[in-house]
Amino acid sequence: MSSDYEFSDDDGDYYDDEEMLDGTQEDDMDMDAFGEDFKVVPKGKHKAYEVEYDSLSQAAVEKLMKQDVDHICGIFGVDVSTANLLLRYIKWNKERLIEKYMDNPTTMLVAAGVIVPEASSQPAPAPIRTHSSTSSGFHIPKSLKPKVEEPFVCPICFDDDTSIQTLALDCEHTFCFGCWTAYVNSKIRDEGEHSIRCMAEGCALVAPDPFIRSILIPEPGAPKTWDRFQELLVRQFVACNNDLKFCPYPSCTNTVSCPSASSKASLATVVPTVSCGALREHMFCFGCPIESDHRPVVCGVARMWLKKCRDDSETANWIKSNTKECTNCQSTIEKNGGCNHMTCKKCKHEFCWVCMGPWSEHGTAWYSCNRFDEKTGVDARDAQSKSRASLERYLHYYNRWANHEQSAKLSLDLYAKTEKKMEDMQITSALTWIEVQFMKKAVEEVDKCRMTLKWTYAMAYYLAKGNQKDLFEDNQRDLEKAVEDLSELLESPIEAENIPTLRQQVTNKTVYVQKRNEIVLEDTANGFVEGRWKWNITVEGFDDPESD
Amino acid sequence: MASISARRLAKELREIQGEGCPVGISLLKADDFATWWFSIEVMGESLYQNEAYTLQFRFDSQYPISSPAVQFVVTDGKQAPIHPHVYSNGHICASILGNEWSPVLSVVAVCVTLQSMLASCKKKERPTDNDRYVRTAPENPKKVRCHLPKSVSSANSFPDTIPL
Numbered sequence: 001m002s003s004d005y006e007f008s009d010d011d012g013d014y015y016d017d018e019e020m021l022d023g024t025q026e027d028d029m030d031m032d033a034f035g036e037d038f039k040v041v042p043k044g045k046h047k048a049y050e051v052e053y054d055s056l057s058q059a060a061v062e063k064l065m066k067q068d069v070d071h072i073c074g075i076f077g078v079d080v081s082t083a084n085l086l087l088r089y090i091k092w093n094k095e096r097l098i099e100k101y102m103d104n105p106t107t108m109l110v111a112a113g114v115i116v117p118e119a120s121s122q123p124a125p126a127p128i129r130t131h132s133s134t135s136s137g138f139h140i141p142k143s144l145k146p147k148v149e150e151p152f153v154c155p156i157c158f159d160d161d162t163s164i165q166t167l168a169l170d171c172e173h174t175f176c177f178g179c180w181t182a183y184v185n186s187k188i189r190d191e192g193e194h195s196i197r198c199m200a201e202g203c204a205l206v207a208p209d210p211f212i213r214s215i216l217i218p219e220p221g222a223p224k225t226w227d228r229f230q231e232l233l234v235r236q237f238v239a240c241n242n243d244l245k246f247c248p249y250p251s252c253t254n255t256v257s258c259p260s261a262s263s264k265a266s267l268a269t270v271v272p273t274v275s276c277g278a279l280r281e282h283m284f285c286f287g288c289p290i291e292s293d294h295r296p297v298v299c300g301v302a303r304m305w306l307k308k309c310r311d312d313s314e315t316a317n318w319i320k321s322n323t324k325e326c327t328n329c330q331s332t333i334e335k336n337g338g339c340n341h342m343t344c345k346k347c348k349h350e351f352c353w354v355c356m357g358p359w360s361e362h363g364t365a366w367y368s369c370n371r372f373d374e375k376t377g378v379d380a381r382d383a384q385s386k387s388r389a390s391l392e393r394y395l396h397y398y399n400r401w402a403n404h405e406q407s408a409k410l411s412l413d414l415y416a417k418t419e420k421k422m423e424d425m426q427i428t429s430a431l432t433w434i435e436v437q438f439m440k441k442a443v444e445e446v447d448k449c450r451m452t453l454k455w456t457y458a459m460a461y462y463l464a465k466g467n468q469k470d471l472f473e474d475n476q477r478d479l480e481k482a483v484e485d486l487s488e489l490l491e492s493p494i495e496a497e498n499i500p501t502l503r504q505q506v507t508n509k510t511v512y513v514q515k516r517n518e519i520v521l522e523d524t525a526n527g528f529v530e531g532r533w534k535w536n537i538t539v540e541g542f543d544d545p546e547s548d
Numbered sequence: 549m550a551s552i553s554a555r556r557l558a559k560e561l562r563e564i565q566g567e568g569c570p571v572g573i574s575l576l577k578a579d580d581f582a583t584w585w586f587s588i589e590v591m592g593e594s595l596y597q598n599e600a601y602t603l604q605f606r607f608d609s610q611y612p613i614s615s616p617a618v619q620f621v622v623t624d625g626k627q628a629p630i631h632p633h634v635y636s637n638g639h640i641c642a643s644i645l646g647n648e649w650s651p652v653l654s655v656v657a658v659c660v661t662l663q664s665m666l667a668s669c670k671k672k673e674r675p676t677d678n679d680r681y682v683r684t685a686p687e688n689p690k691k692v693r694c695h696l697p698k699s700v701s702s703a704n705s706f707p708d709t710i711p712l
């Protein structure tokens with residue numbers, strides 16, 4: 001754990017996440033048992049940069065949970081709610097539960113809050129509640145019967161109304177129905193708690209599901225609270241299983257199963273970008289908390305880079321500014337599109353927004369805007385110029401990283417305007433709806449490639465000098481050039497008569513850009529599998545950098 | 549029907565005014581059902597001899613289903629006791645104020661628990677992560693989950709759980 005305290009408005013799960021990736025959890029998930037019906041989006045492994053995974057609905061995960069519960073019921077001869085409490089307590093580690101339970105069932109039942117410690121002296125401890133005959137596994141515990149003890153005063157609200165309905169778990173700690181209702185609702189809705197203990201001080205008995213259900217059913221908002229409770233249970237199960245991850249998008253309840261990325265070691269060779277299957281935008285990384293596609297760079301490096309950017313945000317903030325001065329006439333120039341080819345309105349000077357160099361040099365093969373000239377670092381002797389060189393180096397990469405993000409956003413904004421224009425044209429000209437769609441595809445492709453490019457700068461910053469880095473940057477440059485060309489084309493003025501030509505050009509360039517992106521992703525992914533990439537810094541799961 | 553919270557607090561207040569507080573604890577101010585202040589002092593021999601501290605209780609409409617927000621007052625020249633479970637901003641790391649809170653516990657029970665927490669202290673020191681915590685802590689101490697070792701619990705402790 002990284003901190004000694006955490007804010008309680010996170011996922012509400014009080015279990016340590018230490019076990020998540022260290023491989024201590026047994027891999028007992030039977031993939032065949034998932035059942036075809038529950039595959040939301042079946043994915044086959046096609047490309048080196050794609051990982052195999054399944055998207056599971058909440059119902060599919062509940063089915064997996066039920067298999068474990070049935071298994072435990074069968075072995076121990078306990079009822080469904082007891083098996084549930086035991087499994088939740090032991091974080092769904094069936095093997096450990098079986099071992100501990102066989103060792104001492106009473107200790108286990110007490111620890112899981114199924115029985116009160118005193119009950120341990122009673123003869124047959126194991127099947128406390130007889131197996132319910134109903135198929136749903138639902139039964140009314142004996143404690144649900146309203147108590148008829150004479151002068152009852154609720155120890156919480158001090159209500160002493162004689163007609164008051166009361167409830168208690170097997171510990172016989174009795175409270176009024178109203179207090180129970182408020183308590184169960186507050187635990188589930190406000191605290192996101194799936195394990196609801198008895199309200200008495202120091203009592204460790206946990207309310208079984210049928211008890212919770214019986215309290216929630218008469219409530220007006222009951223279905224919602226009960227659903228929330230079910231979701232919390234699924235979330236706990238998913239959090240306890242290394243092969244599963246809950247979709248991080250708000251109010252989504254899908255889960256992704258990705259066994260090939262469940263260990264820390266696997267994250268040095270794969271970038272597990274997955275989608276929950278509920279919505280196209282629900283893309284996230286299975287291996288780290290980044291809620292987007294960070295291919296081609298592996299999780300460890302991506303995280304390191306984001307941390308560096310956070311730590312150095314102030315130094316680098318000026319880069320994000322949307323205005324710069326023309327290097328020729330010093331007039332202010334505003335960037336309002338994704339293209340980096342700038343032309344000064346005043347003096348017509350053409351330059352590159354990223355490096356501020358003349359644009360004429362960008363078209364020629366010898367010039368590369370993406371590569372940082374490491375020589376400046378070698379020349380630096382004293383500490384001050386060394387630190388300046390290292391800042392310059394960082395800014396080189398950060399500048400390009402941030403620029404791709406910004407350009408992607410700007411081109412989407414610009415496209416919104418273009419789309420409007422094209423729709424207008426569709427009305428005034430003979431063009432069909434299909435004929436004006438080529439722009440949309442191109443803009444989407446540019447956006448996708450800029451995300452790849454963005455992360456290639458994070459990767460290049462940490463890549464060790466040498467042939468491999470040179471080859472990586474060649475591919476990066478080729479993709480970047482293709483993207484800038486297409487981007488520029490997308491910003492050319494649109495008139496009805498030039499549409500057929502524009503369409504042809506845009507389509508050709510889109511295909512080319514797609515190909516270049518594919519090359520960067522494939523080659524980088526293959527490099528991870530082959531162990532080709534060496535870093536200039538220690539990265540978890542990789543060899544230490546060679547000192548030079 | 550009055551809310552559970554108001555009815556409960558009214559009853560607790562009546563009891564405090566009728567029977568008084570345990571030794572070393574006294575009610576300073578309770579003009580409404582939102583915020584109460586107590587003075588708390590450790591009796592007998594302890595590291596906190598002759599030191600009086602002010603405890604603030606804030607209640608929301610969920611009280612006593614959910615715990616009150618309890619902290620030492622650190623304004624107007626007042627200070628929080630130096631204790632391994634008390635941060636310099638007055639926040640307290642005690643499990644009965646967090647996940648071991650029971651709706652059966654009362655304001656006075658909390659005061660007594662905190663008084664004995666001070667009484668049993670062996671060494672006056674701040675929590676190890678005090679500076680980091682104080683820098684990032686939210687205003688409401690209830691928003692924070694305490695993970696300090698040996699958190700303070702109430703008198704009745706839970707049966708031993710099986711280490712996983």
Ligand SMILES: [Zn+2]
Pocket residue numbers: 154155156157158159175176177178179180
């Ligand atoms: Zn009550």
Ligand SMILES: [Zn+2]
Pocket residue numbers: 169171172173198199200203204205
């Ligand atoms: Zn109880």
Ligand SMILES: [Zn+2]
Pocket residue numbers: 247248249252253254276277278279282
């Ligand atoms: Zn989703």
Ligand SMILES: [Zn+2]
Pocket residue numbers: 272285286287288289290294298299302
């Ligand atoms: Zn990742």
Ligand SMILES: [Zn+2]
Pocket residue numbers: 326327328329330331344345346347348349
């Ligand atoms: Zn100019």
Ligand SMILES: [Zn+2]
Pocket residue numbers: 352353354355356357362369
């Ligand atoms: Zn440039």
